[in-house]
Amino acid sequence: MDCARLLPYADAVAVVDAALRQGIDRDALIEELDLGRRRPGNVLARQAVNFGDARxxxxxxxxxxxxxxQLGLPMPDLQREFFNHKGEVEARVDFDWEDYGMCGEFDGEAKYGRLRRAELSVEEVVLFEKQREERLREHGRWTVRWVNATVKQPELLRRVIENGFRNAAATSRRRWR
Structure with a gap:
């Protein structure tokens, strides 16, 4: 909670998300905040805890x-899984907007850069991602992608997501006519 009190809000949320993902109970985090209720940054830290999501x-x-x-866009479902006819997971996405027929992927350095699995070339990773997007289209999902630089420019992220909503709607209308 010390980090959540001191860091900018988005980073505090990242710390809280990581803590929740590791199994720390949200109530325990709130209890810790209650113990230090007069500490600077406590209000923002509490907001981060309430917004936190282990997914x-x-x-x-x-x-x-x-x-x-912050942009007031619809909130997505996180880590949504899509199954094939055998009930096996064939794709999982970072963000899913079911009502819009769109999913989103945050592409960090780990996927294509220095942290990718050593046994896969960048070309193999790109091919896998293309095949995965095709499977998502079969589930009626338009896919958009963004990177950290996009997140740092909120209006650019808005444009990526809203264009995705429009393209998903247009694709959906064409498909069923």
Whole structure:
């Protein structure tokens, strides 16, 4: 909670998300805040705890969610799984807007950069992602992607998401006519 009190809000949310993901109980975090109720930054830290979500798998996803909320965009479901006819997971997405027929992916450095699995080339990762997007289209999802630089420019993230909503709606109308 010391970090959540001191960091900017989006970073505090990332810390809270990580704590929740590791199994720390939200009530325990609130209890800790109650013990230090007069400490500077406590109000913002409490907001971060209330907004926190254990399903966010990276700081980039957490920061994206904060910006999405600040922009007043519809909030997505996190880590949504899509199943094939055998009931097996064939795709999982960072963000899903079911009502809009769209999903979003925060592409961090780990996917394509220095932290990707050593046994896969960048080309193999890109091919896998293309095949995954095709499977998502079969589930009626338009996919948009963004990176950390996009999150740092909220209006750019708004444009990416809103364009995705429009394209998903247009694709959906064409498909069923």
């Amino acid at each position: 966010a798998e990276s700081a980039g996803e957490s920061r994206s969610r904060v910006v999405i909320a």
